[in-house]
Amino acid sequence: MTQHQTADLTQAVLDRIDPNADPRFTQILTAVVQHAHALIREVDLKPDEWMSAIQFLTRVGQTCDDKRQEFILLSDTLGISMLVVALEQARRSAAALADATATQKPTEATVQGPFYWEGSPVLPLGSDIGEGMPGEPAYYSGRVTDTHGRALANCCVDVWSGDGEGVYDMQLGDEAGMRLRARFYTDEQGGYRFWSIKPTYYPVPADGPVGDMLRAMGRHPNRPGHVHMMVYAKGHVPLTTHLFAADSPYLDSDAVFGVRDSLIVPYDKHAPGTAPDGRVMKQAYHTAHYDFALAPAAA
Ligand code: BEZ
Ligand code: FE
Numbered sequence: 001m002t003q004h005q006t007a008d009l010t011q012a013v014l015d016r017i018d019p020n021a022d023p024r025f026t027q028i029l030t031a032v033v034q035h036a037h038a039l040i041r042e043v044d045l046k047p048d049e050w051m052s053a054i055q056f057l058t059r060v061g062q063t064c065d066d067k068r069q070e071f072i073l074l075s076d077t078l079g080i081s082m083l084v085v086a087l088e089q090a091r092r093s094a095a096a097l098a099d100a101t102a103t104q105k106p107t108e109a110t111v112q113g114p115f116y117w118e119g120s121p122v123l124p125l126g127s128d129i130g131e132g133m134p135g136e137p138a139y140y141s142g143r144v145t146d147t148h149g150r151a152l153a154n155c156c157v158d159v160w161s162g163d164g165e166g167v168y169d170m171q172l173g174d175e176a177g178m179r180l181r182a183r184f185y186t187d188e189q190g191g192y193r194f195w196s197i198k199p200t201y202y203p204v205p206a207d208g209p210v211g212d213m214l215r216a217m218g219r220h221p222n223r224p225g226h227v228h229m230m231v232y233a234k235g236h237v238p239l240t241t242h243l244f245a246a247d248s249p250y251l252d253s254d255a256v257f258g259v260r261d262s263l264i265v266p267y268d269k270h271a272p273g274t275a276p277d278g279r280v281m282k283q284a285y286h287t288a289h290y291d292f293a294l295a296p297a298a299a
Contacts, residue, residue, distance in 0.1 A: 010037040059209040067170065069114055073210045076256040077219075081111045085240075092237045096295035102147040106295035110258040112240045113228065115160060115168040120181040126277055128195035129182045135164015135197030138267060138286040139275055140243075143190040144231055147293050151190030155233035155294075158183045159194065161226070166202025193277065198267050198286045199225040201250050214255070221255050224248040229292075236294035243290050265290050 013033050017026050039045075063070035075081045089109040090097075096106050123129070130137055140159075144152045160181035162168045169179045186192050206214060206221040214221050225248035232238035244251060244259055246266045251259055267286040275281050 006037075006041065010034060013037075056209055056213070063208040068205065068208075070205075070208050070210055072114060073204060073208075074213075076111060076113075077204065077210055077214060077221075079257045082257045085109050085111055089237075092298070093295040095298065096147045096237075099147065103149045104145070104147055104293045106147055106237065107231075107239055107241060107292045108260040108262050109240055110242050110260060110263065111256055112230075113256075115162075115170050116228070116230070117160065117170060117178060117181060120158065120160065120178055120183055123182045123184060123194070125184055125187060125191070126193050126195070127182065127184075129159070129180055130195055130197035133163045133180055133197050134167075135200070136284065136286060137195060137281065138198040138288055139193070139195050139277065139279075140227070140288050140290070141191070141193040141276070142290045142292065144186050144192065144233070144292045144294065145190050146236065147295055149293075151186075151188065152233045152236065152294060153186055153188045153190060155186040155190065155192075155231060155236075156183055157186065157192045157292075158230040158232075159196070160228045161196065161199045162202055164197045164200055166200050166225075195279075196227065198245060198288075199227055201225050201248050204255050219255065220250070220253065222250045223254050223256060224250040224259060226258075231292050231294065233294060235297055237297050239292065239294055241292075243288060245288075 203221040225245040226242040
């Protein structure tokens with residue numbers, strides 16, 4: 001095929017799209033075909049290389065089951081999930097970012113990850129979800145406000161994390177049930193507080209094709225220590241984010257590119273004694289403080 005004929009091939013594929021197809025579908029599929037053909041021309045892809053790619057994607061699909069989503073992991077580790085999250089947040093927060101009267105920016109979003117479990121228990125403020133779990137105790141507190149600093153009362157703060165050894169309940173098999181996760185509702189001042197553990201870094205699942213890809217790229221599979229939070233209140237853009245421990249390894253090389261500087265939080269370590277909520281701690285503990293700001297939802 002000549003250069004001219006290979007260019008015709010791209011157009012020939014595009015010409016087969018039904019002019020009555022959904023316009024957004026047509027826009028996306030047109031870009032997929034154009035970019036894929038351009039990539040193949042750029043690297044002059046060989047048949048055996050394309051076959052390796054097909055075998056890799058086949059293994060990615062075969063590794064998925066009801067607990068494991070290797071395609072999402074592929075998207076995460078190639079930075080695609082984080083790019084989609086960042087674009088969506090920029091779009092949904094545009095009005096708040098353009099509001100000259102706003103006193104704070106909306107809290108930055110990051111990836112949800114595969115370990116969110118809907119329907120965790122609703123617990124009173126101040127509860128301990130880390131009791132008996134591996135890891136050092138940590139007291140989390142802060143406020144949720146809008147971008148004008150006004151308290152958001154009765155706002156849900158849905159929290160989940162791995163334990164102090166980096167293991168999530170969902171990785172422990174069906175019998176383990178939920179642990180280290182709960183929903184809290186803010187008080188009249190927008191305040192939230194609870195006890196859990198200080199999370200540690202952990203590897204994303206690396207025993208499948210995505211792990212092979214990371215090793216071939218010379219990359220490690222680790223995520224820095226973090227607590228996941230989903231924060232939502234009526235009339236505001238829901239926020240899915242993390243708090244990252246400021247002293248964790250891998251903050252500058254998160255396997256899924258989720259770290260934002262604004263989400264890095266110091267965990268202050270305290271000797272045994274009376275904690276800020278009056279609890280008498282027999283062991284050393286940490287405190288982590290973070291205030292969230294939610295953007296107003298579009299009318
Ligand atoms: C997580 O933080 O839970 C996570 C995110 C992306 C891939 C794997 C795990
Ligand atoms: Fe996580």
